[in-house]
Amino acid sequence: MVDVCLLGCGGMMPLPKRALTSLMLRYNGNSIIIDCGEGTQIALKRKGWSPKSVGLMLFTHFHADHISGLPGFLLTMGNAERTEPLLLAGPKGLERVVRSLLIVAPELPFELKFMEFNDDSEFTYEGVRIKAFKVRHNIVCYGYSAEIDRQGKFDPDKAKEAGIPLKYWKILQSGEDVVTEEGVRYTSSIVLGEKRKGIKITYTTDTRPCENIVRYAERSDLFICEGMYGEDEKIEKAKEHKHMTFSEAARMAKDADVKKMWLTHYSPSLVNPKEYMRNVRKIFPESYPGKDGLTEEINYEE
């Protein structure tokens, strides 16, 4: 139902074999990208997904490794003859930062719209509810949840009981109400059961562990979390630079009761993230080391 791709898993600087951390979500013909560092457009091209459907770009914060690829990304969109407007959303100051970067790309053939957050925020983009929540870095930084609701189950017996003509069933089933030519109104709630668990994906990077992450990540199907350092001994370094160790990420995944966690935003000094997974899985068994291009299709629960 939702395709998720971790385009890159690096932090600080792009490496020949590790692109900077960026996430792409595809849902119902529309795409969302979170973060766009130097080389994100290369990673996307390597993945083979099209930038054409991207209508929303979210930014966690304004450090170069999360946004400096934007001018090139937008120019490449423009070269592909995009004309549809693009929504950019992120912390307060986003438009100023983007306009400043665009000094080298002053003429785009499509409009940029901006949404800036002053605090935890919520909005809906093409059927996806986005929640922006503050995390703890050395500059203002947000994490994001993307949630897709799921209708209750359609009950044909109830529809029959209410005498609803068959031709309206499909519309009601999709959650929309119907007003017939004769002026009769049928609401979908008559024929739908209780709302079922939808899909939830949470992404957070460049942060110390914090309550807000646990709260917003709660029961996510997929939790993409930074893990700058594999070694527990690097905890002091993690505290100093406002990042996390793998173990800290795993404890948050456990506390938030998520289904699965991908680690990302590795320090360039972290050569083989797999090495540390045995310990991490003692804390949270469904931990996986992110890698460039790691992809999953996330469906509603059966």
Place this chain on the structure above:
Amino acid sequence: MVDVCLLGCGGMMPLPKRALTSLMLRYNGNSIIIDCGEGTQIALKRKGWSPKSVGLMLFTHFHADHISGLPGFLLTMGNAERTEPLLLAGPKGLERVVRSLLIVAPELPFELKFMEFNDDSEFTYEGVRIKAFKVRHNIVCYGYSAEIDRQGKFDPDKAKEAGIPLKYWKILQSGEDVVTEEGVRYTSSIVLGEKRKGIKITYTTDTRPCENIVRYAERSDLFICEGMYGEDEKIEKAKEHKHMTFSEAARMAKDADVKKMWLTHYSPSLVNPKEYMRNVRKIFPESYPGKDGLTEEINYEE
């Protein structure tokens, strides 16, 4: 004597297998980079050369594919604990453009110095004479020549004739003058023959063919020239976008009487530059298709 590496050979946008056009020169422990698009730091890392010795960065113009990698490049230099100042040189407006891009990298641990050209210019950096010359693009754009002079040949007979003590020969041979403790002055011109041909490398991209290129590239050992299009039939497109076909580049190489030409800055639509070389070599036999990481050590003539 001079190591030259074409870090990338692409134009417009970086591709998974083709970095954006950028050139690095190493001479006598110092390095110069010309152009720094998105991913140039990745290409340099892939090449394995160190950014540490880079003391001068030259920019042809301010289109994103030639400069948008700068914030990341400078941050990576900073992370490598650089403290020495760095000289950035390019067209008028360079400092304003760079400061604007650095909104995402406001704190660097080293100083940036700027040199801006209003017209054809010349200066010397660590023994390399740099000539900046205007070319013909749709915004102000410069090409660059890097020249290294070569002393005349040392003539020991002349040194003996002039009664110069042996201990001063080496200094005079290097082109420096000597004043002895007794106040006697020996000038190197006494013992050196006529200046010999030095090394000359010329780089130009994002331009139509023009007189100024031929003039400044004259007798270069290596001429790195843009070739956006392989097909001669794309001449109208080349004119429209102010670029060149391979054949046009080859005619300039011939007119400038250079020793060798590397083509670069290929259009993303140009998949296999080698295909077009047979025709190009009919115009200028010493034409070579640039590729990422193409390297040559250029020495004085025997």
